[in-house]
Amino acid sequence: MPKVLIVAEHADGKANSSTAKCVACASAIPDAEIHIVVLSDDSESVANELAALAGVARVIRVDNSQNSNTIAAVQAPQVVAVTDGYSHVFGPSTTFGKDLMPRVAALLGVNQVSDIMEVLGSHSFKRPVYAGNAVVTVEAPSDSIVVATVRVASYRSVPNDGGATIDAVTIEAELPAHTRFLELQAGSADRPDLQTAATVVAGGRALGSTESFDLIYKLADALGAGVGASRAAVDAGYVPNEMQVGQTGKIIAPDLYIAIGISGAIQHLTGIKDAGTIVAINKDGEAPIFEVADIGLVGDLFTIVPELQDAVS
Amino acid sequence: MDKILVGLKRVVDYNVRVRVRSDGSGVETDGVKMSINPFDEIALEEALRIKERGDASEVIVVSIGGNDSQQQLRTGLAMGADRAILVDSGESGDPLTYARVFLALIERENPGLVILGKQAIDNDNSQTGQMLAALWDRPQATFASKLEVNGDKATVTREVDVGLEIVEIDLPAVVTVDLRMNEPRYVKLPDIMKAKKKPLDTIDIAELNIEQAPAIKEVNFEPPSDREKGVLVDDVAGLVAALKDKGLL
Numbered sequence: 001m002p003k004v005l006i007v008a009e010h011a012d013g014k015a016n017s018s019t020a021k022c023v024a025c026a027s028a029i030p031d032a033e034i035h036i037v038v039l040s041d042d043s044e045s046v047a048n049e050l051a052a053l054a055g056v057a058r059v060i061r062v063d064n065s066q067n068s069n070t071i072a073a074v075q076a077p078q079v080v081a082v083t084d085g086y087s088h089v090f091g092p093s094t095t096f097g098k099d100l101m102p103r104v105a106a107l108l109g110v111n112q113v114s115d116i117m118e119v120l121g122s123h124s125f126k127r128p129v130y131a132g133n134a135v136v137t138v139e140a141p142s143d144s145i146v147v148a149t150v151r152v153a154s155y156r157s158v159p160n161d162g163g164a165t166i167d168a169v170t171i172e173a174e175l176p177a178h179t180r181f182l183e184l185q186a187g188s189a190d191r192p193d194l195q196t197a198a199t200v201v202a203g204g205r206a207l208g209s210t211e212s213f214d215l216i217y218k219l220a221d222a223l224g225a226g227v228g229a230s231r232a233a234v235d236a237g238y239v240p241n242e243m244q245v246g247q248t249g250k251i252i253a254p255d256l257y258i259a260i261g262i263s264g265a266i267q268h269l270t271g272i273k274d275a276g277t278i279v280a281i282n283k284d285g286e287a288p289i290f291e292v293a294d295i296g297l298v299g300d301l302f303t304i305v306p307e308l309q310d311a312v313s
Numbered sequence: 314m315d316k317i318l319v320g321l322k323r324v325v326d327y328n329v330r331v332r333v334r335s336d337g338s339g340v341e342t343d344g345v346k347m348s349i350n351p352f353d354e355i356a357l358e359e360a361l362r363i364k365e366r367g368d369a370s371e372v373i374v375v376s377i378g379g380n381d382s383q384q385q386l387r388t389g390l391a392m393g394a395d396r397a398i399l400v401d402s403g404e405s406g407d408p409l410t411y412a413r414v415f416l417a418l419i420e421r422e423n424p425g426l427v428i429l430g431k432q433a434i435d436n437d438n439s440q441t442g443q444m445l446a447a448l449w450d451r452p453q454a455t456f457a458s459k460l461e462v463n464g465d466k467a468t469v470t471r472e473v474d475v476g477l478e479i480v481e482i483d484l485p486a487v488v489t490v491d492l493r494m495n496e497p498r499y500v501k502l503p504d505i506m507k508a509k510k511k512p513l514d515t516i517d518i519a520e521l522n523i524e525q526a527p528a529i530k531e532v533n534f535e536p537p538s539d540r541e542k543g544v545l546v547d548d549v550a551g552l553v554a555a556l557k558d559k560g561l562l
Contacts, residue, residue, distance in 0.1 A: 003362040011475075034561040071480070072443065073452055098439050099455045102408065106444035111409045111529050124532075129436050133331040134340050134534050141527040176481040179452040184470070186476040195474065201560075231492075241458070241493055242476050247437070248492055252437065256561045266330070273540060277559055281554065294543035295555045301332045312562060 002032040002122045004088040007079055007104075009096045010038065010046045017152075017196050018092030020053055020157035025150040026090055026157065027055045036164075037082055039075050041068040051068070051164040058224060061168040069181035070096060070199035076103035081171045083108065086145065087122070094195070095151040095250075105147035113140055113148035131247040132270035152195070153253035153274045187242045194243065197226030200254040200275075201246055205232035205300060206261025206282070213238050215305045216260060223312045228252065230262045246271035261301045264289025281305070314462065314484065315359040316371045318418065320411075321389050322350040323382045324435040337533040349385045351432025354392075356490045358497040359460055360428050361393045368462045371395045373422060377402050377414050379515030383533060390508035391500040397513040400521070408440035409526035415445045417521040424485060426467070431456050431489040442489035452482035455489045
């Protein structure tokens with residue numbers, strides 16, 4: 001019977017929704033028994049939260065003062081130490097999981113399956129390659145442990161009606177001190193998180209300046225939406241990189257995505273193709289964004305966006 | 314620091330619209346423009362800048378693949394790398410094998426830094442750097458947008474989902490770079506001529522006694538499922554009505 005261990009992502013005593021999406025992915029493996037491991041300096045509240053996720057049988061707490069910051073070189077040996085008896089180890093395909101999981105895979109002597117978007121069987125998965133221009137079906141060897149990251153935009157969080165057992169383990173592993181956390185410069189926290197927001201408003205190069213990007217923020221606030229941007233807008237310096245949506249930024253799946261002044265390069269479309277409804281507002285009616293948009297409006301964003309803001313306020 | 318090792322992967326050019334072969338065996342590469350993986354080009358640029366600041370004495374570019382990867386190594390030499398190593402592995406490989414190859418080269422060259430791209434734009438795996446750091450038992454600073462070397466330490470700014478994370482690492486270490494780290498220089502014609510005289514060594518992968526990693530088999534390639542084309546509305550009122558119709562407002 002497959003036994004899946006999921007490495008939890010969390011911060012400030014709260015679980016990241018990426019973990020509940022990893023559980024949804026693991027639940028697609030027939031007959032899988034699902035456990036979660038929480039590495040923290042104080043994992044109690046996160047463990048309690050995760051124990052409620054539907055389909056999870058056990059939450060393993062690993063408390064260690066060296067886990068106060070997430071450092072892959074420190075966490076990987078601890079993950080490896082609890083993998084005995086598991087057929088699969090999953091983590092989210094967020095910067096947390098992308099950093100940590102390959103390090104775990106290498107210590108276990110296996111390649112990783114990156115960005116699972118669909119489970120076909122216990123060792124058979126679909127994943128995107130070439131910026132999402134192709135989807136490949138892969139088969140992991142059945143005689144070794146499967147280490148994988150889950151493309152979180154492909155899954156919806158499982159509900160909170162479960163009741164897993166929680167137990168704590170102590171790991172006797174020598175942990176390195178060669179990597180030291182100094183500082184986190186987090187972006188603005190007064191808007192919904194881009195990766196979990198139900199509605200996302202995103203702006204592109206057509207905004208033309210940092211000042212004009214205010215239009216995007218105002219519309220987003222009127223809608224209670226998260227804010228994203230195309231790579232072109234980030235490269236032009238209008239907004240910080242953590243707002244970037246696309247192959248080299250965030251892959252998101254909101255219910256509603258409103259692309260404003262974004263032409264729709266394939267690398268950007270990769271980041272939004274799982275969105276429920278895509279709205280495009282662009283003055284160029286030939287822009288590729290209209291090929292994927294469910295609702296398109298051709299026109300000048302500088303008149304349309306304030307009008308739309310008024311209409312939804 | 315003495316040496317910096319930089320990995321250069323040969324990939325389908327960033328601007329090529331990739332098409333899946335009709336038999337599902339892969340993507341079309343016949344007659345398609347090939348280039349250095351863009352993240353690797355940024356890695357090389359950063360290594361060259363560190364050397365130009367006097368913090369390293371030699372930049373070595375490494376590619377693992379077939380003979381045609383010499384093209385990308387020559388471009389790397391023209392950008393300013395001092396020498397190149399091609400590890401001839403035939404056609405394709407996997408991240409764990411690449412990491413093991415780099416580890417074997419590290420044992421030969423003793424670099425103070427290994428700088429790689431954060432991912433290759435063909436397989437989008439984002440694994441090799443982290444795996445190498447694990448096997449080498451050294452620090453990894455992934456998705457870096459800023460790298461400052463101070464003696465036997467480095468301060469690295471990492472682009473993480475919530476913003477920027479700053480870490481200090483002991484050297485030697487592995488750094489994987491993100492897009493905003495720098496803008497790679499253009500190669501000038503005289504540099505291309507000069508690069509032809511720089512050393513490019515080929516090592517057969519068999520010479521390195523690499524343990525074969527269990528392969529993840531690529532069974533079938535398919536184009537992504539298309540979204541259906543939607544409707545155009547005439548004005549904001551039409552847009553609001555369409556959103557209300559879908560229950561989104």
